[in-house]
Amino acid sequence: MDQTIDGTGFCGKKTLISLKGISKKYLKNGRDIVAVKDCDLDIGENEFMVIVGPTGSGKSTLLKLIGGFETPTTGAITVGDSPVKGPGSDRGMIFQEYALLPWRSVLQNVELGLEFQYGKRAENKALAMEYIDMVGLSAAVNKHPVELSGGMKRRASLAMILVTKPKILLMDGPFNALDSKTKLTLHTEITRIWKHEHNTIIFVTSELDEAVKLSERIAVMNRDGRISKIFTNDLPRPRFGKAALEPQFHHRFIELREEVMNEVKAAAGKTVCDYGL
Ligand SMILES: Nc1ncnc2c1ncn2[C@@H]1O[C@H](COP(=O)(O)OP(=O)(O)OP(=O)(O)O)[C@@H](O)[C@H]1O
Ligand SMILES: [Mg+2]
Known part of the structure; x- marks a missing residue:
């Protein structure tokens, strides 16, 4: 495979995970609930992709679909050249x-x-x-x-x-509710592991600081279960310690967080309490 990611401004990495036309419906009390809708997404080898979005926008469902713990209602997911048919040690x-x-x-x-x-x-x-x-x-x-x-x-x-x-790490809010010191340690560690092991990480969070600190790209999901926008994170690394205190870095950090925040606000409609608004 020498396919590169396109259409989202992110090039140069081989596609490892590919979602085509993915939707997931649940039947609850005789009613269809659309958790994920029409998602097309390519994730590169050794990419660090963060997914944000309001509560109920389908983030966990999307991760479970990639993990093979749920089956899509429509569409197909592949890892490398193999279709995802269930969980795997990769x-x-x-x-x-x-x-x-x-x-x-x-x-x-x-x-x-x-x-x-x-x-x-x-x-x-x-x-x-x-x-x-x-x-x-x-x-x-x-x-x-x-x-x-x-x-x-x-x-x-x-x-x-x-x-x-594992070659692919699917992390659903792994650092939620941790104290800030532990969180900082784990942010540094996960970045080190990602660089060292060259794994591909898909990371769900409700904290935009965390999203901007860790990601290469940030996908925003909206209330319909769609991916409404994908941001490319152009902040240089390292993003911790002294580097993060440089005025230029700080300025871009705040700016990018603001851009993502505005998209999340639009995606959430009125309920944005998850994001401290
Ligand atoms: N097993 C299930 N059966 C029925 N409905 C489900 C099931 N799993 C998820 N849903 C519904 O699908 C939608 C998306 O749920 P999901 O857990 O993926 O959202 P989320 O973005 O992870 O939310 P949160 O930020 O609160 O974790 C919600 O409306 C949820 O109630
Ligand atoms: Mg969730």
């Missing part, structure tokens, strides 16, 4: 809800991802510990999910997926 999904097994400790949960992929191996424990440390949970390795705060559960889920190094 796609690691971090759900909006936590996905930890309650009877296993943090360490055992993180080891589980490795066991699924490689079976029981002597090195699994050390590798799991490395990722638990990375998400700042070393002090809680032997705790069970019921003993963890919401933020800790999120970090444990993150370690559980990252440790398996």
